[in-house]
Amino acid sequence: MTTATADFDVRRHDSLGLRIQHVLHANPVLGPLAVLIVAIIAFSIVNSRFFSAPNLSLVLAQVTVIATLALGQTLVILTAGIDLSAGAIAVFSSILMANFCTKLNMPGLLALLLGFACGTAMGAVNGALVTRIKLPPFIVTLGTLTIFFSLNSVVSRSETVRGSDMPDLMTWTGTTIPIGNFRLTYGSIIMLALFAYFFYALSSTAWGKHVYATGDDIEAARLAGIQTSRVLFSVYTVAGLLYAVAGWILIGRLASASPNVGVDYNLDSITAVVLGGTSLFGGRGSVLGTLIGALIVGVFRNGLQLAGVEVVWQGFAIGLLVLIAVSLDQWIRKVKT
Amino acid sequence: MRDLFMPRAGRLVAAGCAATLVLGTAACGGGDSGGGDSGGGGAGTIVGLITKTDTNPFFVKMKEGAQQQAQKQGVQLQTFAGKQDGDNEAQVQAIENLISAGAKGFLITPSDSKAIVPSIDKAKQQDMLVIALDTPTDPPDAVDATFATDNYQAGKLIGQWAKAKFDKGGKQAKIALLDLNANQVSVDVQRDQGFLEGFGIDVKDKARIGDESDPRIAGHDVTDGAEDGGRTAMENLLQKDPAINLVYTINEPAAAGAYQALKAAGKEKDVTIVSVDGGCPGVDNVTKKVIGATSMQFPLKMAQMGVDAIAAYAKDGTKPEKSVDTGVQLITDEPQDGVDSKDSAWGKQNCWG
Amino acid sequence: MSTEAAAARGGGSATANGAPVLQAKNLTKRYGKVTAIDGSDLELYPNEILAVIGDNGAGKSSLIKALSGALIPDSGEIYLDGQQVHFRTPMDARSAGIETVYQTLAVAPGLDIADNLFLGREERRPGVLGSVFRMLDRKHMRSEAKRHMNELGVATLQNIGQAVESLSGGQRQAVAVARSAAFGSKVVILDEPTAALGVKEGNRVLQLIRDVRDRGLPVILISHNMPHVFEVADRIHIQRLGRRATVITPKSHSMSEAVAIMTGAAPPPPHSA
Numbered sequence: 001m002t003t004a005t006a007d008f009d010v011r012r013h014d015s016l017g018l019r020i021q022h023v024l025h026a027n028p029v030l031g032p033l034a035v036l037i038v039a040i041i042a043f044s045i046v047n048s049r050f051f052s053a054p055n056l057s058l059v060l061a062q063v064t065v066i067a068t069l070a071l072g073q074t075l076v077i078l079t080a081g082i083d084l085s086a087g088a089i090a091v092f093s094s095i096l097m098a099n100f101c102t103k104l105n106m107p108g109l110l111a112l113l114l115g116f117a118c119g120t121a122m123g124a125v126n127g128a129l130v131t132r133i134k135l136p137p138f139i140v141t142l143g144t145l146t147i148f149f150s151l152n153s154v155v156s157r158s159e160t161v162r163g164s165d166m167p168d169l170m171t172w173t174g175t176t177i178p179i180g181n182f183r184l185t186y187g188s189i190i191m192l193a194l195f196a197y198f199f200y201a202l203s204s205t206a207w208g209k210h211v212y213a214t215g216d217d218i219e220a221a222r223l224a225g226i227q228t229s230r231v232l233f234s235v236y237t238v239a240g241l242l243y244a245v246a247g248w249i250l251i252g253r254l255a256s257a258s259p260n261v262g263v264d265y266n267l268d269s270i271t272a273v274v275l276g277g278t279s280l281f282g283g284r285g286s287v288l289g290t291l292i293g294a295l296i297v298g299v300f301r302n303g304l305q306l307a308g309v310e311v312v313w314q315g316f317a318i319g320l321l322v323l324i325a326v327s328l329d330q331w332i333r334k335v336k337t
Numbered sequence: 338m339r340d341l342f343m344p345r346a347g348r349l350v351a352a353g354c355a356a357t358l359v360l361g362t363a364a365c366g367g368g369d370s371g372g373g374d375s376g377g378g379g380a381g382t383i384v385g386l387i388t389k390t391d392t393n394p395f396f397v398k399m400k401e402g403a404q405q406q407a408q409k410q411g412v413q414l415q416t417f418a419g420k421q422d423g424d425n426e427a428q429v430q431a432i433e434n435l436i437s438a439g440a441k442g443f444l445i446t447p448s449d450s451k452a453i454v455p456s457i458d459k460a461k462q463q464d465m466l467v468i469a470l471d472t473p474t475d476p477p478d479a480v481d482a483t484f485a486t487d488n489y490q491a492g493k494l495i496g497q498w499a500k501a502k503f504d505k506g507g508k509q510a511k512i513a514l515l516d517l518n519a520n521q522v523s524v525d526v527q528r529d530q531g532f533l534e535g536f537g538i539d540v541k542d543k544a545r546i547g548d549e550s551d552p553r554i555a556g557h558d559v560t561d562g563a564e565d566g567g568r569t570a571m572e573n574l575l576q577k578d579p580a581i582n583l584v585y586t587i588n589e590p591a592a593a594g595a596y597q598a599l600k601a602a603g604k605e606k607d608v609t610i611v612s613v614d615g616g617c618p619g620v621d622n623v624t625k626k627v628i629g630a631t632s633m634q635f636p637l638k639m640a641q642m643g644v645d646a647i648a649a650y651a652k653d654g655t656k657p658e659k660s661v662d663t664g665v666q667l668i669t670d671e672p673q674d675g676v677d678s679k680d681s682a683w684g685k686q687n688c689w690g
Numbered sequence: 691m692s693t694e695a696a697a698a699r700g701g702g703s704a705t706a707n708g709a710p711v712l713q714a715k716n717l718t719k720r721y722g723k724v725t726a727i728d729g730s731d732l733e734l735y736p737n738e739i740l741a742v743i744g745d746n747g748a749g750k751s752s753l754i755k756a757l758s759g760a761l762i763p764d765s766g767e768i769y770l771d772g773q774q775v776h777f778r779t780p781m782d783a784r785s786a787g788i789e790t791v792y793q794t795l796a797v798a799p800g801l802d803i804a805d806n807l808f809l810g811r812e813e814r815r816p817g818v819l820g821s822v823f824r825m826l827d828r829k830h831m832r833s834e835a836k837r838h839m840n841e842l843g844v845a846t847l848q849n850i851g852q853a854v855e856s857l858s859g860g861q862r863q864a865v866a867v868a869r870s871a872a873f874g875s876k877v878v879i880l881d882e883p884t885a886a887l888g889v890k891e892g893n894r895v896l897q898l899i900r901d902v903r904d905r906g907l908p909v910i911l912i913s914h915n916m917p918h919v920f921e922v923a924d925r926i927h928i929q930r931l932g933r934r935a936t937v938i939t940p941k942s943h944s945m946s947e948a949v950a951i952m953t954g955a956a957p958p959p960p961h962s963a
Contacts, residue, residue, distance in 0.1 A: 026853070047577075055576050062569050158397045159690070160564075160590070160618060176601070205824040206812040209805055213798035223796035225781050225810035254564040255597050258590065260392055261565045263421060283800040305573040310547060311559050312519035 024332045028277035028284060031328055032292040035275075035321070039296065043303030050306050053181035061176075063272075063298035064188045065090075065253060067291055068246035069265055070272035071194055072123075072239030074290045077273050078202075079215040079235050080282025081137035085126060085145040086243050087265025091258075092152040093119040094247030098161035098257030101170065108167030116244045122148060123240015127233035145266065156259035163255035173252030187249035194242065198287050211235060216283025271318065272297060275325050279333065296321065382412040382651045384644055385435040385443030387428050389472075391418035393562075394616055395636055396446065398689040399470065402637035403444065406644040412651070414644070415440065422562075423520075425449040432456040435465070441651040442466030442481075444643040450475040450523060466650040468657070470639045472524055482646065482657045484639045488527035488613070489534075491632035491665045492585075494676065495611040496535020498630045499583055501673035502609065508582065512536070513574040514557045515567060515586045515595055516546055525587060528613050529557075532585045555581050560591040567594025575602055586612045589619030589631060596627045615668065616690035623668055624681040630669035636689055638663045709772060710735050711908050712788070712877050717756050717766035726752035727763070728932030734877060739899060739909045741919040744929030745952055751881075753929060754912055758790040758879055759783030770876065787876030793885060795866045799855030804828070804835035806854050807869050838872045839864070842901055860891030864898060871902050878902055879910045884918050896922045916945045928952055937961045 024031055044051035069086045076083040097115025100106045106114070122144070129140040163171045173187035202208035213221040214231045222228045251257050276293030278285025297318060304314050386403045388396035400416055407414035415438065417431030425448050433456070435443050442465045447453045450472060457467050457479050469483040477483060503510050514532075517525040521544075530540045538551045547557050555578035560566030567586065575581055575598065584599075586592040592612040599605040605627075612619060615633025622628045646657035667676065668684040710733040719726045727749040734740050744750040755761035757768065759777035768775050770786055777783045780790070797806045808831050814820030815827045836850050842864070854862055863883055870878045880899065884892040892915075899922055903909050913919050919926060920940045928935045928951050935951055936958035943951075943959075950956035 022856075025856075049576060058572050058576060062572065065565075153392045158392050158394045160593075162618075174597075174601075204826050204828070206814070206826060207824070209801060209809065209812060209826070212801055213805075213809060216798045216800045220794060220796040220798055221809070223780065223790075223792050223794070224798070224806075225784060250565065253568060253597070254594060256564060256593065258564050260394075260590065261563045263561055263563070283798070301569070302573050302576065305556065305558060306577050308556070308577075310519075311557065315519065 021332060021334070024328070028279075028329075028332065029286055029289045029292065032275055032277050032289050032296065032325070036292050036296050036299065039299050039303065043299065043307065046303075047306040050303055054183070055302065055306075057182045057184060059295070059298045059302050060188050061185050061253070062302065063294045064185065064191045065246050065250050065262075066265065066268050066272055066297070067294035068191045068194065068249060069243055069269035070276075070290045070294050071191075071198060071287060072242035072246075073269040073273050074276075074278055074285065074287050075198070075211065075235045075242075076137070076239050077215075077270075077278055077280060078211050078282060078285060079232055080218070080280075081130065081215075081232070081235070082141065082270065082280070083126065083137065083236070083239055084141040084266050085122070085148055086239070086269045087262045088145045088148040088152065089119050089122045089240055089243040090247040090250065090265060091262045092122070092148045092155075092247075093244035094251050094257045095152055095156045095161070095259050097244075097248065098166060098170065098251065099155060101167055102161055102165050108169035111167075112169060112248065115248065116241060119244020119247065120237055120241040123243065124233070124237045126240065127236030130236060131229040131233050152259050158259060160256050160258040160260075163251070163257075166251075166257070170248070170257075171252050171255050173249045174255060175252070185252065187252050190245065190249065194245070195287055195291050202287060207231070207234070212283050214282075268297070271322055274322055274329075277325065277329065279329050280326070281333075284329075284333070293325075382648065383415060383435070383438055383440040384412050384647045384651075385415050385417065385431070385440045385445075386640070386643075387417045387431045387435075387443060387445040389419055389422050389424070389446050389448045391416075393422075394618075394690040395471075395614070395634075398616075399446070399636040399640045402640035402689075403644050406641040410644060410648040412644070412648050419448050423448050425452045428453055429456045432460055436460055436463055440465060442468070442647040444468050444470050444640065444647070445480075446471045447474055454479045466647050466656065468643045468646060470643055471634075471636065475523075477660070482659055482661070484642050484646075484661045484663050486634040486639075486665055487662050488524050489531035490662075491613045491634065492528040492531025492533075493535035494632050494665060494667045495585070495613065495630050496532040496537075498535075498667060498669060498673050498676045498678065499532075499585075499609065499611055500536045501676055502629070502671065503583065505673065510536070510553050510583045511555050511578060511580045512538075512553055512583045512585065513555050513571065513578075513581045514546075515560050515570050515574075515584060515591050516557055517562050517587045518559045521546055528587060529585065532611070560587060560594065562588050562591055564590050564594035564597070567591035568598045569594075571595035571598035572602075575599070575604070582608050584608060584610045586610060588612060589614045589616055589622065589628065592619070592628050592631075593622060596622075615666070615684065615688055617685070617688040618690060620668060620681055620684035620688045623670060623684060626670070629671060630667060630678065631684075633666045633668050633684060633688065635663045635666075635687075708736065710769075711771060712757065712910075713769040714753070714757060715767045715769070717753065717763045717768070719752055719756065719761060719763045725932055727756070729766070730929070730933045732757070732927060732934065734908050734910055735925075736908055737903060737906065738924040739903050739911055739922055741911045741913060741923035741926045742929060743913065743916075743919060743926060743948065743952055748929040748952075749932040750912060750929045754790075754879060754881065754910070757783070757910070758788055760790075787874065788879065789870035789873070789875040789877070790879040791863075791866045791870050791881065791883065793882045795862055797854050797862060797866055800853055802851045802853055803839070803857075803865055804832045804850055806865055807831070807835045807838065807872065809869075811873060834872075835868075838868045841905075842868050842871065842898060858891065859887050860894055863887065863891075863895050867895070867898055867902065871905065871907055875907060877910065878907050879912070881912045882914065883911070884913065884915055892918065916949065920945055920948075928958065930954060930958070 069090055073083055073086050093115050096118050097111045100111035100114055101108055126141055126144055130137050174185055176183045176185050210226045210231045213226055214228045218228050272294040273290050275296050276289030278289055300317055301314055390396055404414055419427035428448055454474055460467055467480045469480040471485050473483050474480050514529055516529055526546050529546050530543050533540045541548045556574050558570035558574050560570045584595055586595055589612050592610050599608050609629040612628050612631045619631055623631055649655050667678040668681055669678045670681050672678050712734040714732040717727050717730045730753050742750055756763045759780040759782050775786055813827045813831055815825045819825045832850050884895050899909055926938050951958045
């Protein structure tokens, strides 16, 4: 009813570059999505075998473990943190659950749940160190990475546990079911369900808003009344649980629990998050982007092999993509007010 | 807000403790001094064992063999390992530690055959006996002796076996090669090229993987020597060429992963997998018909010979033979004419891990 | 010190009506050997803008932090609406109705206007969706955000769903001020609201502050900007050497006189509480 007393300036007319910047800023998923689509088209042209239901199902199965790890990693990176122990927690959890049901003869379900609990606890250790001792997440998870990795060697004695020695529940995630012409593993279905759940949680719950606010500007969040310590602790703990689930899915894929796998998982999970447009500085990004990022890596690996490109260039391509993604993120962040 | 009231000193102490814990663990992860592992007191002679990692079962068994032999010989064994394959730094530090500990000599599986040589020279200047195990240095005579598997021969045996099998069945081969990584490391190159030569394929440059042009080769991919890499590599190669019926793998974990991929594609009965290692899980896989044939290595023998050699050197200065091939034995349950092999039952008796 | 304390009491002009909404008595805070506030008082009356000015080190920000719950004083009392209160955290102060807009604004740049308005006080959907699924009622929060902004006369924000970082400094300040006025608060404290703004936007924010007061919320305004202080304040609390030196009004004293009292160049006049 009152005339607008505080009448602020309307935005000026922008150039195309600025407009693209704004669009990408509002929807950081568009960049990665474009890359994924272009890659799929390109690889399909080079080798028609690429764009077939069996092959695409394969790519999905191949990225499932990394995608699950990357989901937990996304939560951590959204708070401007980083988790270098992701792979170590996943592999160690898988070894623990495998040993629970073989050496300790526990029933499958109990071993599985206990394995999840262990992963969650490991995540909680990270969370406690970050929020209590207030060390930077990089340092904390660098330390816990080594600790969990060493414990992994000790517990497993470097031995692989065979799938045939474990209850069926352990390897269940590797079972496939046909959906139309596609063959999905239960592991992939679990992964997609988890992504859907966290997509919802981050966008439509107070917790989600607090995660973004904490990552965006932790002081501002604190002053606004958010209990940032609790938010940070919850993020690392939930991530630990997700890593343990990834460990379970890994057992299904390999039909065994091996302590020596996943050497690169820590970095691979971060790569997927970064390629998906989530900013390493916190507060920007989405889990949808991470899923796309994981798919990009899988598509490139599979597509380049089908195209007959030498393996050494696969790593080169991914590295280049990461640099482009981070540079793009920097550019997008520069949106002027 | 409570942060305002936590005294500065308290926070510094907490940070200091955590930092020490972190750094201490990181340091321990890189090298573990197993001093006193093998008691017996002995003459106080210190023998070192430096492996690439302490997680790969191959090196775990090597270490166990060395420890047992050290006990027998009454010498003290100190063990070290890198964090991962290629961790040269940790091995350099290990050599320095052994020099200051006054070790009489050490055994080493070099992570980087070239880069470790300067450190080895330092050790030899101290009159230490240095023996390379499993992987030669570059140049090979940088060390006093090398006790290793002839990896080329290991590859050749499985290649010859596969050729005989395919010729017998009159089958045309379509070959997938699952290698270690993109770095062209010696063990990777030797096994891959040995296999191809054994099979009768022109390898062009023996020191390079992937320069062949024989149409029987469907493709190469890398596995990192583990199950997950094996599975993904096999899946992608199979997509590239569904007619693949022979798979060479760098080691048995990669083979296990490849098998899972074949099984998921329903092809496990039609495809033959060959591998190298001779670990007990791998031999089990031969019994289970997962792996058609594998070349067995003898890491325990390497370690035992190595410890014996250094003990002898410490006693009276005798140096061992410059190079000993610790042997490769083909293990298979489908013996082929013209290729000597032993069955998996024998393999079970002599496997490691 | 004691002569000054004596001089700080007594007459002087003040427009006090009724009982104070917020009152601080004898607040003290020491950090080791350093005394931040030393027996400081403050009164805030209904429907007024009280500016708090003082040189660096005068204890201005510590005093305000004590009132907003960001600092627990060693001794002294705080009364809100006549009742004594003890704040252990900023949340306590906020729950009691004291809203503070910090210099840094405490907005999450990546979240939108509605999200920021409700940050820490999000509304959930009624029923199962809210309690079990914890789903936020975005539509309602958005419409409420629009309403609050309009009531404060802040129109022409193109899109209530746009990220706060894409707003100008003045617009962001408006969001932060709207947030402080929106939740049944009793007192609004603004810390250097015009410091980072240009002339035009600064004046608009001053108008915003007047609107808040006119809607019935008393405002404590901390500022270094003398022209702004003199333009908008009803009374001016001058903080010096850890305690209140005096309270003046824009009518009773000039800007240079105020600055002189602040820096100690001139003795503070006595004032009536």
